Amino acid sequence: MSAAELARELDISHALASQHLRRLDAAGLVELAEERTRRGGRERRYRTVHGSPLSDRSEATPLLAETLAHALRERAGRRVDGSEGVTVDAELWVDPGIWQDVRRRLAELAAELHDAARPPRTPGTMPVGISVMAFPVEETTQARPGSGSGTT
Structure with a gap:
């Protein structure tokens, strides 16, 4: 813009x-x-x-998460009734090789959507919201309900 x-x-x-x-x-x-x-x-x-320093710096993660949460709340309030989407929230234990492959594919999909973006209100386009934040987390000593089970 x-x-x-x-x-x-x-x-x-x-x-x-x-x-x-x-x-x-x-x-x-x-x-x-x-x-x-x-x-x-x-x-x-x-x-x-794409892949700006802010998006990949661990010290910026809490600020970025807060910004994403704010944007997600605002966009979710504008979701088209009955529209299809994908919603995922999980903390899973996976093989490091699987993680690297999924992380790469998520980055590729986000880049593909980003590259396809046009200026707002371009005829023939529709607004969509996407928020993705995926990263390894430190192991906790206490099990939390619903975490680590591999299903969400």
């Missing part, structure tokens, strides 16, 4: 959207996707960076 598109989508000022995009760009979380001339001016369109 461009700063103007982002401002319209979030109902904020163009200046604020532009400032946020500059900061996200400086942090390596978005990148310039396209620059074009529009109405006599220069429009810069940005996209998020």
Whole structure:
């Protein structure tokens, strides 16, 4: 999105959207996707960076989890009644090789969906929500109900 598109989508000022995009760009979380001339001016369109440092740094995990939880609550409230989806929440014990394969495939699927994304409200598209956070967890000394059983 461009700063103007982002401002319209979030109902904020163009200046604020532009400032946020500059900061996200400086942090390596978005990148310039396209620059074009529009109405006599220069429009810069940005996209998020796949596998950005924030998404893979363990010290950022609690903050990222809180952000995802907030986004998920908001999006879940807008879910289309009766629509198909996939919901998974699990803490499982699996072979390390299986974990590596599944982690790779999840990353590939997320990248595929991300690459297919178009600007909001593009004719012929539909909005979808996706939140994925999968990682190894430390073993606890106490068993919790429903954890580790391999079924959820």
